[in-house]
Amino acid sequence: MPGLVxxxxxxxxxxxxxxxDLLAEQADAVIRFQGGNNAxxxxxxxxETFKFHLIPSGILYPGKxxxxxxxxxxxxxVLIGEIDGLxxxxxxxxxxxxxxxxxxxxPYHLLLDRxxxxxxxxxxxxxxxxxxxxxYADKASRLGIRVQDLLDEKILRQKIAAAMEPxxxxxxxxxxxxxxxxxxxxxxxxxxxxxxxxxxxxxPPIAWDALDRDRLVVFEGAQGTLLDIDxxxxxxxxxxxxxxxxxxxxxxxxxxxxxxxxxISKAYCTRVxxxxxxxxxxxxxxxxxxxxxxxxxTTTGRARRCGWLDLVALRYAVRVNGLTGxxxxxxxxxxxxxxxxxxxxxxxxxxxxxxxxxxxxxVLHHVRGETVELPGWHEDITGARSLEDLPENARAYxxxxxxxxxxxxxxxxxxxxxxxxxxxxxxxxxxxxxASA
Ligand code: IMP
Numbered sequence: 427m428p429g430l431v432x433x434x435x436x437x438x439x440x441x442x443x444x445x446x447d448l449l450a451e452q453a454d455a456v457i458r459f460q461g462g463n464n465a466x467x468x469x470x471x472x473x474e475t476f477k478f479h480l481i482p483s484g485i486l487y488p489g490k491x492x493x494x495x496x497x498x499x500x501x502x503x504v505l506i507g508e509i510d511g512l513x514x515x516x517x518x519x520x521x522x523x524x525x526x527x528x529x530x531x532x533p534y535h536l537l538l539d540r541x542x543x544x545x546x547x548x549x550x551x552x553x554x555x556x557x558x559x560x561x562y563a564d565k566a567s568r569l570g571i572r573v574q575d576l577l578d579e580k581i582l583r584q585k586i587a588a589a590m591e592p593x594x595x596x597x598x599x600x601x602x603x604x605x606x607x608x609x610x611x612x613x614x615x616x617x618x619x620x621x622x623x624x625x626x627x628x629x630p631p632i633a634w635d636a637l638d639r640d641r642l643v644v645f646e647g648a649q650g651t652l653l654d655i656d657x658x659x660x661x662x663x664x665x666x667x668x669x670x671x672x673x674x675x676x677x678x679x680x681x682x683x684x685x686x687x688x689x690i691s692k693a694y695c696t697r698v699x700x701x702x703x704x705x706x707x708x709x710x711x712x713x714x715x716x717x718x719x720x721x722x723x724t725t726t727g728r729a730r731r732c733g734w735l736d737l738v739a740l741r742y743a744v745r746v747n748g749l750t751g752x753x754x755x756x757x758x759x760x761x762x763x764x765x766x767x768x769x770x771x772x773x774x775x776x777x778x779x780x781x782x783x784x785x786x787x788x789v790l791h792h793v794r795g796e797t798v799e800l801p802g803w804h805e806d807i808t809g810a811r812s813l814e815d816l817p818e819n820a821r822a823y824x825x826x827x828x829x830x831x832x833x834x835x836x837x838x839x840x841x842x843x844x845x846x847x848x849x850x851x852x853x854x855x856x857x858x859x860x861a862s863a
Pocket of ligand 1: 554557699
């Protein structure tokens with residue numbers, strides 16, 4: 427106690443990194459449980475910028491156990507690049523552990539991701555082209571290469587050959603690509619194995635030990651609920667499960683180890699890549715949110731699609747994840763928008779109205795968010811450190827969200843800085859316990 431899961435409650439990019447970074451200070455371990463280097467976050471500490479794609483945010487605390495769990499897909503080249511970069515910045519990496527059972531993104535996964543998108547043409551998913559989907563597909567086909575395989579040349583060569591064999595027709599266009607040479611690939615990936623060897627471990631016991639000692643363990647999700655391969659807007663989703671249930675599978679703990687589940691949501695909504703987005707704005711207001719919120723991807727640099735806060739989708743996220751608290755980020759971006767619309771239901775063709783997130787793809791593609799207008803505020807809120815510091819209308823906005831979702835808001839973000847956050851009384855179930863542990 428307590429195991430705390432942090433998940434994206436929207437389409438990713440909600441600002442999970444910052445809250446995980448803050449919680450990590452009190453945690454005994456931080457464990458990433460799914461996704462790969464399709465994710466990305468930036469942390470600014472004392473004027474220095476740190477960018478992560480794979481390594482959990484807690485790494486900035488010297489010696490803190492930071493685990494890349496078995497549910498993550500690892501591009502070793504990217505991971506080694508991150509390790510080298512952090513080392514250059516003087517960061518102690520002694521706490522970094524990579525699950526021996528995590529799957530490895532191989533050069534053919536990158537090529538297949540790109541080729542798959544090209545084949546789809548106008549119907550493309552808009553993936554990050556990091557090889558995530560093909561890697562998870564190999565995992566499910568039992569043709570995956572795992573981190574432990576990087577330590578044994580014979581096994582590695584055999585497994586690469588077996589994985590590439592059925593892909594030959596799909597890889598025909600890349601036959602001359604030097605990255606696909608079996609001998610070279612085996613050598614390169616063995617070398618990556620040697621580099622990663624000090625960090626490779628049997629990782630679930632790290633979580634068990636901390637939980638047995640009643641210490642805080644943070645399970646860090648990537649992407650967001652609506653990108654979940656089962657519960658999101660399929661097929662415009664990622665290839666893993668960003669929902670809270672996956673924390674157990676991707677870290678190796680049982681459901682009873684999870685005490686709290688916090689969902690992260692912006693005070694508005696964004697999405698990258700293709701797919702339904704009922705509250706999307708196609709006008710200058712969308713541009714305004716993009717500019718004010720700096721809504722350009724950390725991983726791909728793509729401009730994010732922007733829209734109003736979508737409470738239909740968030741109510742769904744509360745249920746699918748079993749959220750016990752909401753981390754509301756970027757409230758400051760809404761300053762000066764008055765009145766302030768929020769989507770509370772969807773309208774569909776032929777006068778249909780939806781209070782709940784529609785499961786059917788054809789419906790989902792055609793619904794539009796129906797908004798109610800709340801009074802906005804004009805005061806600068808970036809200095810607020812308690813709910814009382816917020817203008818009345820900003821407080822009412824937070825209260826409206828709590829009432830609509832039926833869960834408390836645990837923190838409110840009012841700016842990009844580490845200190846620009848309001849911790850509400852509802853966060854204390856986690857912060858108080860961990861402080862006294
Ligand atoms: P993939 O995960 O690269 O296969 O991409 C599948 C979909 O998930 C695309 O729409 C991506 O834009 C989206 N996606 C993947 N990772 C992230 C993320 O970290 N934030 C936001 N969207 C993401």
